[in-house]
Amino acid sequence: MKKDRRRERRLNWREMMTHNLLRAGSLSCALLASTCLTAPAAAQTVAEFRHVDSNGVDLVQGDFVMSFTEGSIGSGSAALPLVRESGNSAASQYDGITFRRTVSGSTATIDVGLPGRERDRFTGSAGGSTFTAVAASGATLEKSGFGYVYRGRDGTYISFFDPTGAEEAGNPPTSFCAGTSQAQCDMLPQFLTSPNGRMITFTWELYAMPDGSGGTSYEHRLTRVANSHDYAIGFAYQDDSQSWGTPPSSGWRTRSEARFFNDSVSxxxxxxxxxxxxxxxxxxxxxxxxxxxxxxxxxxIRRPGETNASFSVGGSVGAVTSITREE
Structure with a gap:
């Protein structure tokens, strides 16, 4: 590329990748006639409110919000995409759905992480069943049985659960929320239902370890997401070994492959x-x-065939000063 074609300007990363995506997507469709698959489309702070411009820059936070579609299976409303939202190993939009409860005195603060690195924060009584959104966004959160149900401002429902079933079984709490005694705990998404009725189911794998006080603590990793149209994505990792006395290796958390399934086929x-x-x-x-x-x-992001990345963020992920693209 000639140097005089290098420039800094506002841009939409998806715009830059459209031509290559269409070519790669067409190839996938030709090879897999029964299912149209698309190859890659495009940065970090979790925030309660975002206003992202066409360049992927949040005008409120000043950070870069990556949205790089690595692949997708299905089409239209049935599609199940895999979108990278950061440069981490496990950084898809599905990994961005999180739940953390922190208790101080009799007050619980609950942060629900969402795709796009957004967050809804709620507060309420540690022993209560309903919680109030701090941002008055219209989102709601309530305890339902042994789990929690979140309803987003757009009508999306997410149910969070303890995969160990500790509270339900009457067992001592683990790193997942059970009762009100824990200063900090997490829950995992189990189901997500969109306003159009489409459901996504999450499957998790646990790594059990002694917690040092006679109990058990757990690490977790996402192994599969599947929607109600029989499409699924399965995740493989560098290391599947487990050892009771030691924490998981870094490879246990490092993704090696994402596999796209049409369950009606196989x-x-x-x-x-x-x-x-x-x-x-x-x-x-x-x-x-x-x-x-x-x-x-x-x-x-460096495109296939390039020597140097033709798309880059100036400054830092948390404080963008420029977006550079070489055509």
Whole structure:
């Protein structure tokens, strides 16, 4: 590329990738005639309110919100996409759905993390069943049985649960929320229902360890998401080994592949896959469904065939000063 074609300007990353996505998507559709699959489309602070411009820059926070579609299966309202939202190993929109409760005295503060690095915060009595949104956004949160149900401002429902069933079984609390005695605890998303009625189901794997006081603590990782149209994405990791006396290795949490399934065709043989390698700290090589390699960092994306990244963020992820694109 000629130097005089390098410039800094406001841009929409999806706009830059459209041509390549269509080509890769067409190839996937030609190879997999029964299912249209798309290859990659495009940064970090979790916030209660976002106003992201066409460049991916939040005009409120001043940070870059990545939205890089690594792959998708299905089409239209039935589609199940996989969207990268940061330069971390497990950084999809599904990983961004989180629940953390912090108790101070008799007051509970609950943060519900959402795709797009958004957050809704709620407060209420630690022993209560309903909680009030701090931002008065219209979102609601209530305790339902042994779990919690979140309703977003757009009508999306997310149910959160303790995969160990500790409270339901009457067992001592773990790292997941059970009772009101824990200073801090988490819950995991189990079901997400969109306003159009489409449901996504989450499957998790646990790693059990002694907690040092006679009980058990757990690490967790996402292994599968599936929607109500028989499409699913399964996640593989670098290390599947477990050892009771030691914490999980870094490889246990590091994703190696995302496998895309049409369950009406096969629940064991994927229709396509996306793989990941890590050439250096903070750098991820994403091999898309067409076999093309994209290099991603927190502040740049290098397209297949490029020597240097033609898209980059100036300043830092948390404080953007410029967006640079070489055409």
């Amino acid at each position: 629940t064991t043989t994927p229709q396509a896959s996306v793989s990941y390698s890590y050439p250096s700290a903070g750098t991820i090589d994403v091999t898309d469904m067409a076999g093309k390699v994209w290099r991603v960092t927190a502040t740049s």
